Amino acid sequence: MARMVFCRKYKTDMEGLDMPPYPGAKGMDLFNNISKKAWQEWMAHQTLLINEKRLNVMDMGTKVYLTEQMEKFLSGDKVDEAEGYVPPAKAE
Template sequence: MGPEIVNAGTPVSHCEAPSKTSCNMTAESMHCRRCGKDTPPLNKAPFRNELGDRVLAEICPSCWQDWLQHQTSLINHYGLDPREPKAREFLYEQIEHVLLQGGEGKEIDTSKQGTIDWAPPGS
């Protein structure tokens, strides 16, 4: 059996080496800024920028998965296109606020679905 393919949000918990009977590979532990637990880190930074490096260093896989679910809700509710710079800026601001500063996510008022201007003020 070949090496296991894992997502960025999945911690490495074991390894399979066809020519070895055991593998001493262990993921380093990190302290998650959001939940406060000591856990293996993400496998890689989710973005190729400073924010991605901070998420990798400070956020555990479980909190990252929670964020991805919330991000999907934001994208669907506000009709965001993550390819657009303004949408990415909005999502990056939410990551900063929710994951790295411990704040609450942007409230999703389903009674106003599709009518909310998500763009930052002054844009």
């Protein structure tokens, strides 16, 4: 049976992560309060930001920026979007 958590983003009980995504207190907070679905959506959005904004993930400023965006995203707040990005058309 899947581990259930009350997801901070979706405000409902959902399947939880299999393991903490980070070490320490931050990882445990995410593990206990973020659903697997919300985390997967964040990972896709983070990849979009890195690619479209051409961010250098080795830069400390980028790490701070992505952490701020992650906290907003997982709390359901408005986050930055990639300027000019047009998602591919869905096949019908």
